[in-house]
Amino acid sequence: MSLRPRWAALPVVLVAVFMTTLDFFVANVAVPSIRADLRPGDAAIQFVIAGYGLAYAAGLIVSGRLGDLHGPRRLFTAGLALFTLASAACGGAPDATTLVLARVAQGAAAALLAPQVLTLIGALFPGADRARAFGWYGTVVGLAGISGQVVGGLLVAADPLGLGWRACFLVNVPIGLAALALTGRLVPRVPGAGARTGLDLAGAALVAAGLMGVVLPLVQGRAEGWPQWTWPCLGGAALTLAAFVRRQRRLAAAGREPLLDLEVFGEKGFAAGLAAVALLFGTSAGLSFVLALYLQDGLGLGPLAAGAVCTALNLGFFLASPRSARVPRVVGPLALLLGLGLLYHAGDSPYLVAFALLVAGAGMGLVMSPLLSSVLASVRREHAGAAAGVLGTVQETGGVLGGTVTGAIFFGSLDGGWHAATRAALLVLVVGALGVLAHSALRPRRAVPAPAMSLKPNR
Template sequence: MTTRRWAALPVLLIAVFVTTLDFFVANLAVPSIRADLRAGDATVQFVVAGYGLAYAAGLITSGRLGDLYGHRRMFRTGLALFTLASAGCGLADEAAWLVAARVAQGAAAALLAPQVLTLIGELYRGADRATAFRWYGTAVGLAGVGGQVIGGVLVATDPLGLGWRACFLVNVPVGAAALAMTGRLLPRPLPSPPRRVAPRTPRAGLDLGGAGLVTAGQVAIVLPLIEGREQGWPPWAWWCLAASGPLMVAFVHRQRRLATWGRIPLLDLDVFTDRTFAWGLVAVALLFGTSAGLSFVLALYLQDGLGLDPLTAGAVCTALNAGFFAASLRPGRFGAPVLLLGLCLLYDVVARAAQPYQVAMALLVVGAGMGLIMSPLLSSALSAVRPERAGAAAGVLGTVQETGGVLGGTITGTVFFGTLDGGDWRSATLAALSVLVAGALGVLAHAVLRPRPRPPATTPAERHDRQLDGLECPRP
């Protein structure tokens, strides 16, 4: 059984790799899509933004669906829908079709993503869980920092004459193979220890009203962050941001009322009462915001600032991938200081107008810092959550990852273009890097000030969980 559980990990990692990759892989295909489908600027923007918008809006609801109908079943459903939507993207013969398929692809990725985190937490315990999360962090990080490089290579090499369609059709054989393996390699989770049953069992079911409120609230936050800067912050962007607060307040109020009425809410708000999880969310938002902001700055600085062609710029960025991959194999406690050091080195390199190879050396250190910290951060945040709240916590964590990335890219881009005066790429890049250094300082502050682990369990069920997790030695 142990061998079978480890055989399931590649299936989970393949799924999370391709869904994360699709955030970035289409960026360099935008010019080809515009020319081939004769799409306008706004339509092409939604080819990229539609995926992220649907993904962010659906994560919390998807986590609850996993709790209700089984994380294994929802994982397979999400993977199948993602594969079909990828085929729809690759076969699109008009822009509207492509945008609709991208939105469907993002919704399917949202259905799949929380199940991966929850299944890893359920299938592995103790040191095995730490190892599994280490590989999860490696897969997410490599897909994130290497997405644009892979997209550029696919467009440049034009496999089978597919052009930009290869960026989407590559998911079809990969997704189909992973889906075929899930039934045989993905075992059922470990049984949970018996727990005391409450006198009144709340009625189970999906809170459709809450799902509508949280989805509308997420859209009202993410959509203006994605499109607002591109369109010069029009009035609708500010109206959306203003409406997001009341929508989320109404959602929280509804969840509290449902709990008092004896119904199971869409999101168990008690998940935020654990300080380790709550603090972890802040650090995750800062880390993913820093990563997204760095990807944005590099794409502009290397090509427009240093005048490198796309393939050469991609080669420089591989240093970031290499550092991440090497460090993620042995993550440790010094990730935050190394990340801060790497960004400071990058700032110094840009300030001195150094050569591309020196930029690559600084990126190697930045990647190492991200690789050292990502999987321990995700693992520590989720390990503090009770099993019955795992789906909700995974949905919240995924939402924070996506929203943090969008917010980080938006803030970095706003600072960059606000400083770009007369084509002074160096000053603009330095200003944007200052934002990223501030984000790394926040991650370092979390590493220093984060709450201590919870005290030893007192009930038999809690002791059983902690012994399985390797947090407490069995008592005779």
């Protein structure tokens, strides 16, 4: 297949990335209007946000396996259709319970999409083109991050057709329908890994329950002051995930195909790459958490001014990401460290904070795309779906863990004042950035590319 049709498929695939990333942000903007309209309780309004992330984290490994079984394009199409339908359900929700359920369905659909996007990009673009394609992937993530709260705010303020907050979700419907119409024409069919058996339902239940048991207490526990239920939940999650690992090993030993082939962790460079991904996303989430508190409560900025300062982080990411393939790989982590150092010394000046965030965001943009590309390039084709599912899970849980650890350090140091608490949290983020730098400096100079996949004509 020539390169031109491959590149024509990329915008269709990246539409899904944009929509699913955007929905992390627009829901935050819509919360006050949702509260005024539907009168939900505090728990319900929290799950409008958390339900999306929980379903997303719990479903990634399962959806990676489904991509191996049925092919990534088929699962991509199903995920896109479900996300569009769930967005319509969110926009038409008559009460808070329906909205929460629709948000969970949105998160499940996003989980179905995410590994397929990574697998399709890895399959469609071999060699140097893969780095360029992942550069565009990073650019779209940055663009969605920049525009998410702005788009949500504009939609709520403009109140098109009197829809209010519902427009934040309904805007996905025409975009999703257009992407669905183009998927069959422009996205080639990539074969799955040729699995011999079906989905391990017991394993799917174990890994979903285990991941939810990790993410739920970390998200809700911090917001509720770490109530007693969080610790048994984390302990039960550890036992559940251990049972999942034992089951996968037992299936493999019996000659049956597990939900997650643990051999993927033996692929050279994969485990180390996952650690770097967790550190990068943990650093990003921790930084966002600290900024939200420091700018408004510490510096006394209003929500609009604080949002404008935070936009510098996403702007740096957006500007730098397309250039990531053309710079030495250590430049990104070094720029991230420089930005964190500038932020450490920025003091009370919002302008210095914005400049520091611009530098840090550029560092993240330079490091993310090559890192994701190298992690996926380190695995064989038969492990592509499993690797993509694990990679997405690590991104999500790494972000949650990063925000939780950083938040604990921040609040633990707050007796010394806002500056002391912010600097203590930044030191934790510097440790994470140093880990990313170490990985960039020590990994082999050129990742071994995964074998190009044969592409079959569209049906």
